[in-house]
Amino acid sequence: MPFSELIAQDRAVSSLRSALRRGALHHAYLFGGPEGVGKATAARLLAQAANCEVPAPAGGLRDDACGACAPCRKIARGVHPDVLLLQEERVMAKAGRWDPKGGRTPSKDIVVDQVRDVVDRRLAMKRFEGRRRFVILDPADAMNPQAQNALLKTLEEPPEATTLVLVAASPDALLPTIRSRCLRVPFAPLPAAAVAARLEAGGRPAAEARLAAALAGGSLSRALALDAETLAAERDAVLAAATLDPGDAAAWLAFARDHGDDREAAAELCALLAVWLRDVLAAQAGAADVALGDLADATRRAAAALAPAEVLRRREEVQTTAAALRQNASPTLALERMLIAWFHGRG
């Protein structure tokens, strides 16, 4: 059952499968939700299920793909002539699937020429072999306004037996006229436990999988991209923060300097510190299960040494720091401010 490839998206999957069973696919979907939670995979699975050649068991319509017949395999390999994928111009140019007009440098957007090529040329042709044609725009929020306007007419008057799937991490960045013509299917961030389980199933050690899941903020693709070295460095940084001596200002100012030279690393440190402080609160509440098993000793020590209200206060300071980092605060100063607030009350 290929839809089982998706983890923790039961609501989205059940609405799509129900439309397949009823033979009532919408002509345009907007799959919205964070990066790396299965939106593009769901778009591909939908195209497979709608074009799968294996008959449904009870003679009705299939609500899932077999994954093994010729159309299923062609769609998985991206070579089915009736399943078109539209990506950023420079991504498609690099893959040899598109030549920008006039030999100009490919754009980081999906541009109007690409949309016109699909709607005026490709969709004007007969279907080749599929039962239903799909156009998957991934990421649809990479369409610039001209490209979006070029797509409007097709969304209003779709060709028969055609479904457009717009995949977007920021659906609200699309023009309202585009959004209102699509059926929105929301995709949720993935629970950390589900991400960790998937990484473990792929062979990552348990402690590393849980650490990556905690850092990835509900995105499987981000978790997959975190290597063991990065994870070990982040874990050591949390351990160093956990064992800072409140009386040794020179040590914590040095810590802020050491971890403040890279904004992204500082933001990751804050994300992990927040998860760790939640573990400390859980340990204080008597929970046996913690997200960061590697740091269990430090967690126990902090749980015994700090009052729960103090742990909560420190966690709020971490979240304030994470927000400041998103708004371009200097990473070193933001971390300094956080530690001053931790160790000297409100900073």
Ligand SMILES: [Zn+2]
């Ligand atoms: Zn099939």
